[in-house]
Amino acid sequence: MRLSYTKALNRALTDALAEDPAVCVFGEDIGAGMAGPTLNLLDRFGPGRIVDTPLSEQAFTSMAIGAALTGRRPVIEFQIPSLLFLVFEQLVNQAHKFSLMTGGQTGVPLTCLVPGSGSRDGWAGQHSDHPYSLFAHAGMKTVVPATPTDAYGLLRSAIADPDPVIVFAPAAALPVRETVTWELAPIPLGCARIHREGTDVTVVAVGHLVHDALAVAEELAPEISVEVFDPRTLHPFDWPALAASLERTGRLVVIDDSNRSCGIGAEVLATAAEEMRLVAPPRRITRPDGTVLPFAPQLDRALQPHRDQLRRALRAVMK
Amino acid sequence: MTSPADSAGLGSPAGRYRMLRLIRGFEELALDLVRSGAITGGIHPYIGQEAVAVGVCAALRPQDRITSTHRGHGHVLAKGAAPDRLLAELLGRTSGLNQGRGGSMHAADFSLGILGANGIVGAGGPIAVGAAWSARQAGEDRVAVAFFGDGALNQGVLLESFNLAAMWQLPVLFVCENNGYATTLPAATAVAGSATGRAAAFGIPAAEVDGMDTEAVRSAATEAVTRARGGGGPGFLECRTYRFEGHHTMERLMKLHYRTAEEIADWREHDPLPRAAALLPDGLAAKLDASVREQLAAAEQFALGSEHPDPERALDHLYADGLRPRAGSTA
The missing domain is CATH 3.40.50.970 (Thiamin diphosphate (ThDP)-binding fold, Pyr/PP domains)
Structure with a gap:
């Protein structure tokens, strides 16, 4: 189907x-x-x-x-x-x-x-x-x-x-x-989903950005092994699953369509820094602080997280 | 020990007088406990407005539902909540109606159809509309009542809810307790047109009633509730009333001058209690007063003797499924 x-x-x-x-x-x-x-x-x-x-x-x-x-x-x-x-x-x-x-x-x-x-x-x-x-x-x-x-x-x-x-x-x-070849069924709230396993970097991607993260992960596969982590539920967040992913990778990039300050991306970085294994400073890609999306298509897109930013962030955390 | 619910008693003039006295006495006791510091945060006393709660609730059945306001003790008691558990709630004890989690402004007893006092002016209006819609969906003949003050007449959400109730002919009664002031702002300087005119504009039958007269309120409420229960749609009552105390207990310390001593004295002449007592046989009011005094003395003993909540359990009930959120510190 x-x-x-x-x-x-x-x-x-x-x-x-x-x-x-x-x-x-x-x-x-x-x-x-x-x-x-x-x-x-x-x-x-x-x-x-x-x-x-x-x-x-x-x-x-x-x-x-x-x-x-x-x-x-x-x-x-x-x-x-x-x-x-x-x-x-x-x-x-x-x-x-x-x-x-x-x-x-x-x-x-x-x-x-x-x-x-x-x-x-x-x-x-x-x-x-x-x-x-x-x-x-x-x-x-x-x-x-x-x-x-x-x-x-x-x-x-x-x-x-x-x-x-x-x-x-x-x-x-x-x-x-x-x-879909499977039976559709309820999925419990609070459970993350790993769309793609990797060993170098965990990308926490929210909503539609999961698809961007998967595309970039494929593209960079020859140089970086990227794990794509989709929290699915932002509250309650599946912190144990993130901790387990970072045990494997030790590096973190978040891509999040929130405004930067106080967005969920900020919370993921803060929690990882306080409580989880990180071998490199984490990065986040978000909308700018206090964003109002302008009308013109070029301006609208310019303020949303995009794949170039993700590529750069992935290479940065690998340095 | 919890005393039995009292609402069944509103069927007779004696029962209604007793409830007026219970609310008055409860509020006087609560004021003492605010002054002594036992109740923290203050209350919005209902003294002077008792006839509205008692008159309206006398028109209701136990399965009917109400939403209340920041000045909610009278509504909660008149709908049958146990005074000792309400007092324990004001004192923040685990035996309180809300286990000490709500306090004065959120007192609720869902088992009695009391969907809560509410801290946001006008917020209870659309919630009552939803309760009325629910009852109709379930095929039940329950009515919902939304109590609110004159201040709420200027909340857009309340006017929106008039529209929904009227469009869908829902069994809800809007009760405006016009006590003349939205905190310190006189209704005369805040409400364009009239309260009843606003309801009437939506096609809702609206009546103005002497809110200091329990029997007049009961009669008007009975008519509106009967119509709503029979499928005749919403009703609106503007009960003209007055609060004898300040907007809240902090006001005693603030020396505000937004109303005169003469005005307060004039309204005290219309105190609903003597008017209700005059309908009773000689001596009965005094007996009822004595029984209320006993009941409240027991309530005070019960409430003050009840346990304080355990700080370890401050997040209990945040989620109905028992989800425990993360703590505020990991150190």
């Missing part, structure tokens, strides 16, 4: 809705399936469970939280990553905090799906953010799948989880297709 990333998200939603009557979906234009993952769900599951919402992100996010507090298992689709800034209060200050503040009386089984996070080429400053590090920092379970199989499996686990989970589906990963 040939499986696209978006189709994998669609399959995950369909299977979750079919399996558990408490699952429901809220979002803008989801009845029409405009973003892709919700295509045909309205026909199959009806308007009682596939709820097209007015453009009131804050209210429908909190409404989904209220539903999650009272027995439902809602998924919210956010059409644009920057909408997350509108609902930071609802997600971080309400959904994330309820379990602790109530002394464990309740969980908030809410899933936020962001199909098309990061730059989509030409959508400019307010449609091109990739704020996964913000949510990981705030403590929300944060997932960034790189492949269709992982997108399916991680979204299924996110929906089944008793806590709020945010799933970023990077725009640059949406064109990825896989020939």
Whole structure:
């Protein structure tokens, strides 16, 4: 079976809705399936469970939280990553905090799906953010799948989880297709995946950048043996798996589509420096500090992590 | 020992008077405990507004749900929470409603449909809308009530939630406790148009009611709740009320002058307790007062005698699945 990333998200939603009557979906234009993952769900599951919402992100996010507090298992689709800034209060200050503040009386089984996070080429400053590090920092379970199989499996686990989970589906990963010969199944949160084994350098690559890392690793194979490490879940991060990888390689490069300061790349470097085996100073490739992506395609690309930077970083850590 | 839930008692004038007195007495006790330093962080006392919580909750069934505010003790008690466990929560003890993890501003009892007081003004509105939506999805005839103050009328998310509730005809009652001030800002200088006008603009039946009169609140709430339960969609009540104390307990130290002593004295003339007592046979109010005093004395003993939480367990419940986050230091 040939499986696209978006189709994998669609399959995950369909299977979750079919399996558990408490699952429901809220979002803008989801009845029409405009973003892709919700295509045909309205026909199959009806308007009682596939709820097209007015453009009131804050209210429908909190409404989904209220539903999650009272027995439902809602998924919210956010059409644009920057909408997350509108609902930071609802997600971080309400959904994330309820379990602790109530002394464990309740969980908030809410899933936020962001199909098309990061730059989509030409959508400019307010449609091109990739704020996964913000949510990981705030403590929300944060997932960034790189492949269709992982997108399916991680979204299924996110929906089944008793806590709020945010799933970023990077725009640059949406064109990825896989020939799937295996049964699609849930993949536990918090488990990294090593896409390619190597002995010289561990590259921690987030989301769509996994594919860039794999391409560069192949290209440099004659000179450097690169291990490509995909955390898949940024919070909770699979630190034991990273430690094991660095035991093998002792060198670390992170490629991360966050802004540089306080991004997940910074956290990976800090943790590795404090706790893990490193034989050379680590490097990270990120967006610049405080990035606003400019509109013109050359400028948009200039501020995102790219393969040249990765090549240079890999050669630098080998010196 | 935990005392039994009290909400069933709101069916009679005597029960409602007793709850008014319980809330008043609870808040007076809590104020003493703030002054003595036993309660840290302060509280937002509900004294003066008791008729709203009691009148509205008297219109509810046990399975109905509420969302509350930073000034939430009255709502939580009137919906049936045990006063001793609420007091223990204010004191940060493990026997508290939230095991000492929430305190005054987050007190909740999900077993009684109390989805929590909330520290963000207006935040409970859309959560109640979600609870109402859930109930309808589940085929249950539960109603949800969102309590909020006049300050919340200027939160966009609340107005958005009016729209959702009205569009989808959800069984939710919006209760605006207009106590005249958003902290120190007079509602008259903050709310354009009117509170009821805002709800009415969304097609939500809206009524203004004397929020110092328990029976008037109960009557208006009963009408709205009955309509909502029967599928008639949301309702809105503006309860005109007043807080006799400051916005929060810090205010006592601050010598603020945003309202006059005369204004406070005038509103005290409308104190809901004597009005409710006047409906009772001679002598009954005094007996109920005595039983509340006993109950609160026992609650204080229970709460002050309860255990403090173990600092080793400060991260308990951060995640519902038991995930333990990394510690803040590895040294």
